[in-house]
Amino acid sequence: MIVPVYGSILGLLFVGLSWRTLTLRRKHKVGVGDGDNKELLKAIRAHANCAEYVPLSLMLLYVLEEQYSYPAVLIHGLSAALCLGRFVHAYGVSQVAERFKFRVFGTAMTLSTLSITSCFILLGSSWF
Numbered sequence: 001m002i003v004p005v006y007g008s009i010l011g012l013l014f015v016g017l018s019w020r021t022l023t024l025r026r027k028h029k030v031g032v033g034d035g036d037n038k039e040l041l042k043a044i045r046a047h048a049n050c051a052e053y054v055p056l057s058l059m060l061l062y063v064l065e066e067q068y069s070y071p072a073v074l075i076h077g078l079s080a081a082l083c084l085g086r087f088v089h090a091y092g093v094s095q096v097a098e099r100f101k102f103r104v105f106g107t108a109m110t111l112s113t114l115s116i117t118s119c120f121i122l123l124g125s126s127w128f
Contacts, residue, residue, distance in 0.1 A: 002072060003062045006079035010054050013086060017047040020094070039096050046093040050086060053110050057082050060117040068124040078113050085109025 021043045025031065034041040061082070065075045089106020092099040 001065070002075045003058060003065050003079055006061070006083055007058045009083055010050075010058065010086060013083075013090060014047075014050050014054065017043070017050055017090060017094075021047045042094050042096060042098070046090045049093060050090060053114075054082075054086060057110065057114055057117070060114065060121060064117050064121055064124075068120070070120060070124075074120075078117055081109050082113040085113065 021040070024037075024040045024043050028035055028037050028040055030037065030040060034044055061075065061079055064070060064078070085106045085108070087106075088102050089110065092102025092104075092106060
């Protein structure tokens with residue numbers, strides 16, 4: 001099984017983003033919301049964005065791996081692209097002075113992975 005390894009790596013990214021958000025909440029004494037603090041807002045968004053994209057991406061990758069006979073190199077490539085995209089995106093979004101090129105690259109990698117994986121599943125399904 002390939003996808004669970006990449007899922008574990010992304011799980012650790014999520015824990016790191018969670019920890020950063022919690023640390024900043026304590027530092028700035030903000031329990032809910034962002035308290036108009038730009039640094040905390042960036043941490044919240046990086047964390048939330050990971051939570052928004054990673055579960056669906058991993059689910060589709062897992063289906064692709066387990067239900068279809070695509071080569072392992074394809075599964076590794078798509079999973080690695082997702083990991084790279086999520087780490088780069090988290091870095092770019094987390095900066096108070098946002099590093100936009102990192103955000104764009106990370107988004108492109110994530111959406112490419114989602115799109116390609118979805119297309120391979122559709123092409124391999126019995127509906128077509």
